[in-house]
Amino acid sequence: MTDFLRRSPWRLLALLAAFTITLIVYWPGLSGGFLFDDYPNIVDNKGVQPHDASLPSLVGAALSSPASDFKRPLASLSFAINYLATGLDPYWMKLTNLLIHLLNGWLVYLLSLALLRSDPARQHPHASLVAVLIAAGWMLLPINLTAVLYVVQRMESMANLFVLLGLLGYVTGRRRMLDPRHVPPPTSFGNTQWTGFILCAASITIPTAIGTLAKETAVMLPLYALLIEWTLFRFSQSQKAAIPQEEHQIRFSRRHDPRLIGLFLLVLALPFALGLAWLLPNVLKPATWAARDFTLGTRLLSEARIVTDYVAWTLLPTPNALSFYHDDFRISTGLLSPWSTLASLVFLVALTALMLWLRPRKPLAALGIALFLSCQLLTGTILPLELIYEHRNYFASFGLLLAITPLFAAPRSQPFALPRHVLLAGLLLSWTALTAMTAYAWGNPLRLAEDLALRAPQSPRAQYELGRTYIIYSHYDPASPFTRLAYAPLEKSASLPNSSILPEQALIFMNARMKLPLKDAWWDSMIAKLQARRPGVQDESSLGALTQCAHEGRCDLPQQRMMNAFMAALSHSAPSARLLATYGDYAWNVLEDHALGERMTEAAVNASPYEPAYQITLIRMLAAQGRTDEAHQAIQRLQKLNVGGRLDEELDALRLRLGSPSHG
Structure with missing residues (x-):
């Protein structure tokens, strides 16, 4: 001792x-x-x-x-x-x-x-x-x-x-x-x-x-x-x-x-x-692997x-x-x-x-x-x-x-x-x-993006991240040297096997924000990828980013091209709630097709009944159309998800919108 x-x-x-x-x-x-x-x-x-x-x-x-x-x-x-x-x-x-x-x-x-x-x-x-x-x-x-x-x-x-x-x-x-x-x-x-x-x-x-x-x-x-x-x-x-x-x-x-x-x-x-016993039935279904490359x-x-x-x-x-x-x-x-x-x-x-x-x-x-x-x-x-x-x-x-x-x-x-x-x-x-x-490379976003792209030259994600970082550093200025640098890694990423639509989305997003021409090849490549395989999380995020940009009026995107992209993504069986909700958002806010927007949002609610965000969007749509009775019924369903009062603020805002007293 x-x-x-x-x-x-x-x-x-x-x-x-x-x-x-x-x-x-x-x-x-x-x-x-x-x-x-x-x-x-x-x-x-x-x-x-x-x-x-x-x-x-x-x-x-x-x-x-x-x-x-x-x-x-x-x-x-x-x-x-x-x-x-x-x-x-x-x-x-x-x-x-x-x-x-x-x-x-x-x-x-x-x-x-x-x-x-x-x-x-x-x-x-x-x-x-x-x-x-x-x-x-x-x-x-x-x-x-x-x-x-x-x-x-x-x-x-x-x-x-x-x-x-x-x-x-x-x-x-x-x-x-x-x-x-x-x-x-x-x-x-x-x-x-x-x-x-x-x-x-x-x-x-x-x-x-x-x-x-x-x-x-x-x-x-x-x-x-x-x-x-x-x-x-x-x-x-x-x-x-x-x-x-x-x-x-x-x-x-x-x-x-x-x-x-x-x-x-x-x-x-x-x-x-x-x-x-819980996992195996789902694992053995071919549909479980549909969104994967394996x-x-x-x-x-x-x-x-x-x-x-x-x-x-x-x-x-x-x-x-x-x-x-x-x-x-x-x-x-x-x-x-x-x-x-x-x-x-x-x-x-x-x-x-x-x-x-x-x-x-x-x-x-x-x-x-x-x-x-x-x-x-x-x-x-x-x-x-x-x-x-x-x-x-x-x-x-x-x-x-x-x-x-x-x-x-x-x-x-x-x-x-x-x-x-x-x-x-x-x-x-x-x-x-x-x-x-x-760690030194991780200390600066541009340095990290360049380092990771150098380490993995055949990685679509690494090349995309380098192009995306150049876009951020360009501040959407067409005259910035970073704008010119962004095209090469993004187009390389788009051409690599098994890449998502992230690089095409970034190219379209960047040029639309800068009021520059959009290449048909970018749209064709994006739609072909969405048609060829079930959309993954990154694909859904890409469509969401384009939808938001169009909704906010910052991107002038051809509606037919966007519709073709959504149709390609939705052509696969059992589309995700997130994809359905994104299409509903685009239909309601950009196409101003309220019937389609409501239908897609309701499908998202049915696909993911325990996700409150989709129900909140649907209630807002019902309220905007003056369908207060249906909106109140939807609020009652949403109330069941209000665990620990986490939705109190949203519920009060919805009731106020419908002219009902808040319960806070």
Whole structure:
């Protein structure tokens, strides 16, 4: 104990140094702007921009996210709090993200230390230092940058804050249960073993529930806890020590603890079975994949390559690999199309076999591999999500560092200790350098757009974002040099395979705002894309932007071309509520065809009955036509969605418009 106290200040200083370096590395990136999904979730989402901190406003903010049917209320509420404190300033939102990242780094340190001390293979003589290295490496990994500087991915970092808290609580509870100094009589309940079990149960239920309110990835917490149990604790009960125990040492018995088996059956096996039964019918429908460029089969083949890439991008990243935009990825259509599909499957099978082989020999390394692989099960298997996102490795990267860092940070008495230390130092320096370089690029929107377009020259999104940034810098001045620069990347983006209609929309929008000619080729390309495949979120956003510009009188768009675009988008089965509502908006406000506008808006309400925005628009349409009785009936239906008073302001405005007293 004396030796520990003597050396711990140095370990504390090392941890503080890691926090300081992380802060310095990320600081230049805080001055950047919003990007990509930040716009629908924050910038264009008036729900997270409340007028005040009243309960109805905060409830409305919490339930305003378009990112998920589950709304992710905790993350949305945090954006609203940022807005109330500092307005729509990305600097303070990114700073909040960085503080969450540092807090997560502290939790990674504590969890790593607890796991190192629980390793049944051997006690690590420098566990605190190894834990510091794991936390430092994790905070500085380039693959984790988007979970910090990409504002909307606070959802990911906040969810994993509760995952880390839950796992730390679980390990702490299990160590209490296995403490040989507290082995109770069989009938005793008021003892350390039972308090430890209660802590375990609470740690994998309460943080899971709270974390899921930030993002659904928190539901993986019970599985991670099971893997810790499987590799380190092995469902054991404690046994009395025959000899005095060293500090932190635990002893296992061969008997399994039935409480733990029952706990995991209740919190993991049962929810998994119910969730699978709920998901599978929808996943197996071909219509589910209609808006994607891949099927369930080609997705699974592709994800084998992607997960293999994630290993390389985490441990040996390069700027071109970590390009943020990955829509230029070639989808696997067979085991040899491309050949790396089969090679990746072989690698993953080998990695799984290695995990099983390491479990009795080096349990901590086996645990790290298991955590990495299990983290991919939610986002890298059957769900019809986009194929690749770097932020999905925010927790998975911890697993890889847990597997390799103790091996590289070996005591000097072990063979090849010096080369291992040199390799680990080289990795830490390369991670820090690449993260610093990337954070610097993120500190300026134009610099970032140029950097990402250079990293991913065949990415439609990267080229579009560069053109869009040039448009912003042009301030819609035809004489600006940025105006001329915008055309090349936008036209390149439009011509690349699998691109959305975003680049065509941007070209049309820019020239219309500047009163410049609109090329027929832009319209033809946009309509052909909408006809060829079911519109995605970006396509719908593009049509919405053109509709708004025409409605506000800033863009003189040919109505026949716009009608052709909408007809192409609506030609696919089961159009989304958002697309229907956008067409209703265009018909009502631009075409002044009120019957068509009302019909499309009513179809949007039917397609998404729990989204109040469409019902509010329909009520306004009814009121404008003097159909007050129908409007009052619609208000009564809308009232059912007024959870926590979040729609009080809108309902009062609608009643006032109809000449009824408000209920506020």
